[in-house]
Amino acid sequence: MSLLSTPPGTAPMTDVILSVHHLTKRFEGLVANREIDFEIPRQAIVSMIGPNGAGKTTFFNQLTGIIEPTSGTMEFDGTSLIGMAPHEVAELGIARTYQNIRLFANMTVLANVMVGRHVRMKAQWYEAVIGLPHVAREEAEVEQRSFELLDLVGLPRRYADDLAKNLPYGHQRRLELARALASDPKLLLLDEPTAGMNPGETRQMTDLIARLRRELDLTILLIEHDMKVVMGVSERITVLDYGERIAEGTPEEIRTNPRVIEAYLGKQATA
Amino acid sequence: MAELISGRQLRRVATIGAVAAVVVLYLCMVGLVEAFKDRNVVTGVITLGAVMLLAVPLIAGYRAALPARDPSGPTPGPAQRIVFGLLVGLIAGAVLGVFVLIASAVDVRGVLVRISPPLLAFISFGLPSGLAQLAITGVGGLVGALGALLLVSPARIRNAVTSGLVAVLFMSMIEPLLRPRLEQLDYTAISDFLYKAHGLTEMASILCFVVGAGAALLWQPGNELVRRSIEAAPVQTRRRIRGWTIAVLVVAVLILPQVSGTFLAQVAVLVGLYLLLALGLNIVVGYAGLLDLGYVAFFAVGAYLTALLTSPDSSLGIGLPFFVALPIVMLGAGMTGLLIGAPVLRLRGDYLAIVTLGFGEIARVLFESDALRPWLGGVQGILGIPSPFPVRIDLQLGTTHIFATGPQVLYYPIFAFCALAAVFAYRLSNSRIGRAWNAMREDESVAEATGVSTVNYKLLAFALGATTGCLSGALFAVQLGSVFPGSFDVFVSITVLAVIILGGMGSIPGVILGAIVLIGLPELLREFVEYRILVYGAVLVAMMLLRPEGLIPNRGRQRELHEAESEEEEETLDGDLMPQRGQT
Numbered sequence: 094m095s096l097l098s099t100p101p102g103t104a105p106m107t108d109v110i111l112s113v114h115h116l117t118k119r120f121e122g123l124v125a126n127r128e129i130d131f132e133i134p135r136q137a138i139v140s141m142i143g144p145n146g147a148g149k150t151t152f153f154n155q156l157t158g159i160i161e162p163t164s165g166t167m168e169f170d171g172t173s174l175i176g177m178a179p180h181e182v183a184e185l186g187i188a189r190t191y192q193n194i195r196l197f198a199n200m201t202v203l204a205n206v207m208v209g210r211h212v213r214m215k216a217q218w219y220e221a222v223i224g225l226p227h228v229a230r231e232e233a234e235v236e237q238r239s240f241e242l243l244d245l246v247g248l249p250r251r252y253a254d255d256l257a258k259n260l261p262y263g264h265q266r267r268l269e270l271a272r273a274l275a276s277d278p279k280l281l282l283l284d285e286p287t288a289g290m291n292p293g294e295t296r297q298m299t300d301l302i303a304r305l306r307r308e309l310d311l312t313i314l315l316i317e318h319d320m321k322v323v324m325g326v327s328e329r330i331t332v333l334d335y336g337e338r339i340a341e342g343t344p345e346e347i348r349t350n351p352r353v354i355e356a357y358l359g360k361q362a363t364a
Numbered sequence: 365m366a367e368l369i370s371g372r373q374l375r376r377v378a379t380i381g382a383v384a385a386v387v388v389l390y391l392c393m394v395g396l397v398e399a400f401k402d403r404n405v406v407t408g409v410i411t412l413g414a415v416m417l418l419a420v421p422l423i424a425g426y427r428a429a430l431p432a433r434d435p436s437g438p439t440p441g442p443a444q445r446i447v448f449g450l451l452v453g454l455i456a457g458a459v460l461g462v463f464v465l466i467a468s469a470v471d472v473r474g475v476l477v478r479i480s481p482p483l484l485a486f487i488s489f490g491l492p493s494g495l496a497q498l499a500i501t502g503v504g505g506l507v508g509a510l511g512a513l514l515l516v517s518p519a520r521i522r523n524a525v526t527s528g529l530v531a532v533l534f535m536s537m538i539e540p541l542l543r544p545r546l547e548q549l550d551y552t553a554i555s556d557f558l559y560k561a562h563g564l565t566e567m568a569s570i571l572c573f574v575v576g577a578g579a580a581l582l583w584q585p586g587n588e589l590v591r592r593s594i595e596a597a598p599v600q601t602r603r604r605i606r607g608w609t610i611a612v613l614v615v616a617v618l619i620l621p622q623v624s625g626t627f628l629a630q631v632a633v634l635v636g637l638y639l640l641l642a643l644g645l646n647i648v649v650g651y652a653g654l655l656d657l658g659y660v661a662f663f664a665v666g667a668y669l670t671a672l673l674t675s676p677d678s679s680l681g682i683g684l685p686f687f688v689a690l691p692i693v694m695l696g697a698g699m700t701g702l703l704i705g706a707p708v709l710r711l712r713g714d715y716l717a718i719v720t721l722g723f724g725e726i727a728r729v730l731f732e733s734d735a736l737r738p739w740l741g742g743v744q745g746i747l748g749i750p751s752p753f754p755v756r757i758d759l760q761l762g763t764t765h766i767f768a769t770g771p772q773v774l775y776y777p778i779f780a781f782c783a784l785a786a787v788f789a790y791r792l793s794n795s796r797i798g799r800a801w802n803a804m805r806e807d808e809s810v811a812e813a814t815g816v817s818t819v820n821y822k823l824l825a826f827a828l829g830a831t832t833g834c835l836s837g838a839l840f841a842v843q844l845g846s847v848f849p850g851s852f853d854v855f856v857s858i859t860v861l862a863v864i865i866l867g868g869m870g871s872i873p874g875v876i877l878g879a880i881v882l883i884g885l886p887e888l889l890r891e892f893v894e895y896r897i898l899v900y901g902a903v904l905v906a907m908m909l910l911r912p913e914g915l916i917p918n919r920g921r922q923r924e925l926h927e928a929e930s931e932e933e934e935e936t937l938d939g940d941l942m943p944q945r946g947q948t
């Protein structure tokens with residue numbers, strides 16, 4: 094394992110946006126993340142793969158402050174994430190989507206995106222009550238920007254006033270992405286963005302992810318089961334198995350890594 | 365020849381018929397029919413008790429004729445549907461007939477105190493046993509079939525008939541208000557034409573039906589026409605039209621107590637007080653999704669703080685002027701909101717409801733307690749709260765003489781506060797803050813991860829809700845001139861919640877309508893007082909089943925861009941009256 098993991102000091106001199114060291118999360122009796130070391134260079138697309146229950150979502154939940162790590166450090170852009178509330182993490186510039194879509198079901202599509210912008214808006218409640226002009230101006234700007242985001246993720250504008258729960262599945266995934274993008278994140282965490290999609294939709298989503306990085310200067314961390322997506326879009330791949338990082342490298346290296354084949358692909362082949 | 369009625373359809377008809385029968389029997393047993401059997405709707409033709417009884421097979425027949433939710437079976441034709449309605453009505457009628465038979469043979473009054481001989485005679489149309497059963501069953505079937513007929517007839521006709529019937533019912537219901545007022549204003553001719561023996565005359569009822577039906581028929585094209593011409597008009601004209609509409613509305617609202625007289629003004633004051641409460645609770649429950657069942661606590665705090673600060677008879681005895689005290693009261697209530705909000709921040713859903721319910725009761729017990737009696741007056745409360753508003757206004761403006769007393773005066777400040785609260789709530793709901801609340805209501809942890817500081821926004825909701833509620837309490841104290849702990853029981857919380865649920869959670873027009881319907885109407889139907897809670901319960905259950913989103917649901921902002929789709933959505937919504945199951 095020590096051969097595969099890159100010790101902190103010897104990392105290549107790219108600018109690192111997220112660095113995680115010895116991150117451990119224990120649920121009573123179960124180690125969901127064990128001593129994970131992990132880094133993402135700025136503006137990279139990195140994938141995290143691993144069999145079901147490997148601890149990928151748990152890793153996301155710790156980054157976003159939803160659950161607290163048992164031990165270890167997480168540093169984002171020079172700020173430690175330990176002990177931060179989720180909304181503070183969002184404000185720092187980390188946005189995410191969820192494995193099982195979690196939209197604000199009874200809000201309109203547009204309102205869902207606009208909530209995503211919440212952390213970047215300034216209106217205070219008393220200003221809104223009085224109806225100050227700059228509140229209305231901000232509102233109009235955010236609305237405009239939200240429509241643009243709908244365009245960007247490929248969600249037709251005519252859906253803007255529909256309730257989120259009434260959207261078709263593929264569009265719900267897009268909406269979740271638009272909501273995440275609305276906060277102008279520096280780091281975007283996508284938890285299985287193509288789950289449940291047909292091959293056509295999957296291809297569109299893959300293209301979209303690549304485009305987002307180009308157009309919005311984003312760094313993207315992706316959890317994905319679809320190997321075509323993973324191999325097609327990511328620069329580096331990290332493999333988790335039973336909570337441990339068992340490999341890290343370029344798609345080529347991962348594809349040929351015997352441990353990965355055994356833990357991940359092998360398991361699938363025998364299943 | 366196709367089967368007239370399939371097994372499945374028969375089962376459905378039987379079920380609906382059974383439910384209708386139970387409802388009919390229930391209405392008789394709880395005494396509702398008896399209470400209203402002498403209240404005329406159309407004098408000499410039909411009474412309110414009869415309307416109630418007949419409404420049941422009518423609605424049941426209508427429902428029986430609705431297409432089954434399971435579309436796999438054969439779709440019944442119109443004639444078949446009318447047969448369904450007929451059968452449902454027959455079942456309900458037959459059961460009632462048998463019940464009358466039993467009740468007149470055996471004395472059931474020991475158990476069912478409301479089943480009196482006059483009631484039985486009323487239900488049997490005064491006919492002897494046997495004949496009566498036939499008549500009841502027949503009428504039931506007929507009305508059931510009518511209900512079904514209503515469903516299979518074109519929507520335009522259905523709407524027209526329904527609206528005509530509602531108009532008749534409405535005009536006869538407001539008799540106790542309208543008639544005295546008309547007579548007072550010397551319009552005796554009109555009142556004699558409209559009413560006879562507390563019910564509508566036959567001519568008047570026909571007129572009302574025609575007007576109601578006509579309005580319904582003209583509504584759609586008229587609406588269309590108005591909208592088209594407004595859309596076609598240049599911006600300036602449009603703005604002028606809007607200005608005029610608002611001006612007319614404002615004037616109407618301002619002169620309402622003058623026209624309506626004291627009693628209706630009193631009702632309007634009550635509606636206003638509850639509306640304020642509902643607007644405040646709507647922030648907490650409707651926007652932020654925090655089910656607060658102890659909301660009455662804020663109402664009480666507002667009333668008691670006002671009493672303490674303004675009444676010279678209170679323990680403080682400082683007798684501040686109302687408008688000096690008001691900011692202090694609101695501040696105090698806001699703090700109470702935070703105080704109650706802070707410990708329940710981590711609670712969700714049912715747990716929050718139960719804990720706040722407890723808080724509400726604690727507040728009442730504290731106000732009532734002997735320990736705090738030296739300060740709060742215990743059961744005797746606090747008296748001598750002066751009103752900052754004049755007791756009467758007597759003005760001579762040119763040729764018009766304006767005279768207003770008591771509630772007719774109080775109406776204005778309450779209306780002003782309601783309008784302010786509504787505008788503020790509306791602005792909040794359409795801002796970053798309202799969206800954050802809604803997001804929290806939909807999924808708290810995702811809202812938090814999306815950047816909403818849920819702790820802050822919960823506290824803000826509690827504080828603003830508390831402030832609005834206490835404002836209502838302050839006005840309530842001023843209106844009564846005294847406060848007693850007995851006014852602040854849990855039923856206030858429940859009523860306010862019912863207003864919101866009926867109107868539509870998170871919808872300001874809905875809350876206003878809810879307050880008018882739930883607080884105003886029962887005042888007009890004085891006979892209802894005894895059945896108020898029963899009717900609330902029935903209304904809420906019916907709403908949950910038929911229209912869980914409320915009378916005027918909040919559907920987010922409407923957008924021009926979206927007109928075509930929203931009409932489609934309208935239709936699907938109408939067709940799908942059932943609540944969406946398995947979705948939160």
Ligand SMILES: Nc1ncnc2c1ncn2[C@@H]1O[C@H](COP(=O)(O)OP(=O)(O)OP(=O)(O)O)[C@@H](O)[C@H]1O
Nearest residue numbers: 120123125143144145146147148149150151152192
């Ligand atoms: N809140 C929790 N409490 C207890 N155990 C948990 C909790 N969350 C996750 N786990 C456990 O931790 C392990 C890792 O779960 P996690 O959801 O991170 O896996 P995953 O890699 O995302 O899997 P999948 O590919 O199925 O999404 C699982 O065994 C899971 O049951």
Ligand SMILES: [Mg+2]
Nearest residue numbers: 149150151192
């Ligand atoms: Mg997962």
